[in-house]
Amino acid sequence: IESEVTFLQGILGIGGEAFGTISFACENKQQPFTDDLLDESMQGKIVIGGARMTGKxxxxxxxIGVAAMISGGIDDEDLKEILGYDLGVAVTGSEHIGTTLIITEGFGDIAMADRTFNLLKEREGAKAAVNGTTQIRAGVLRPEIVIPLEHKTSPDNKTRQVNSAGILETGVPVRIIRDPYFGLLGEVGEMPTELRTLESGSLSRVLEVILDSGEIVIVPRANVELIEG
Incomplete structure (x- = not known):
């Protein structure tokens, strides 16, 4: 089975697969996702926040019975209280807390990235499927949001998407997945061919990432993941 979709990945998820209509609780990406923004009309829906999602x-x-909740950040103490234990380094997705959570940027008071918020806003009211499964170690898995497209893209556009999918090259959008820039989004700039010496003393291939803020940082190529869709 094949389908053209909008595909987004988060940083951390809790809970497994869920399905519902996309509904917005927050008006902008900087607005905290608080309990007073939720109401009974959101039952069974995938509810989108902005910045920090609170424990309340x-x-x-x-x-209420929402299918899933998605926002930029969450406090680690709130997450511990929700789960009843420290998450640590593990595989998530098997939790049964009553909903699925997806955090797109990281821990703390972090606003959802512009690109992510705007893309979800464009698909408000559409049906979507999500999966909170996350694995941080070998065989990295990220929580996923999949929104089927109502109309197929043109053949030329489809060919362009297929040709560029999965290829790390200048101009493609990426997320940095290691400190000190963990969770930041940008696009690939220059990709030097020579090896660079890292702070650890090891040699590695690196690339430039032009962050959404305009700042240019240099990171090992292994420290980024493609943002597809």
Whole structure:
């Protein structure tokens, strides 16, 4: 089975697969996702926040019966309270808390990235499927948001998408997945062919990432992941 979709990945997820209509709780990406923004009309929906998702918001979402909640950040203490234990380094997705959570940027008061928020906003009201499964170690898995497109793209556009999919090259959007720039989004700039010496003393291939803020940083190529869709 094949389908053309909008595809987004987060940083961390809790809970497994869920399905519903995309609904927005926050008006902009900087607005915290608080419990007072949720109401009964969101039952069974995939609710989009902006910045930090509070523990009270998660509790309210579970009470209402929302299918999933997505926002930029979450406090690690709130997450510990929701789960009843420290997450640590593990595979997530098997939790049964009553909803699925997806964090797009990281821990703390972090706003959702412009690109992510705007793309979801464009698909407000569409049906979507999400999966919170996350694996940080070998065989990295990221939480996923999949939104089927109502209309097929043109053959030329489809060919362009297929040709560029999965290829790390100048201009493609990426997310940095290691400190000190963990969770930041940008696009690939220059990709030097020579090996560079890292702070650890090891040699590695690197690339430039032009962050959404305009800042240019240099990171090992292994420290980024493609943002597809």
């Amino acid at each position: 918001a998660v509790s309210r979402g579970i009470e």
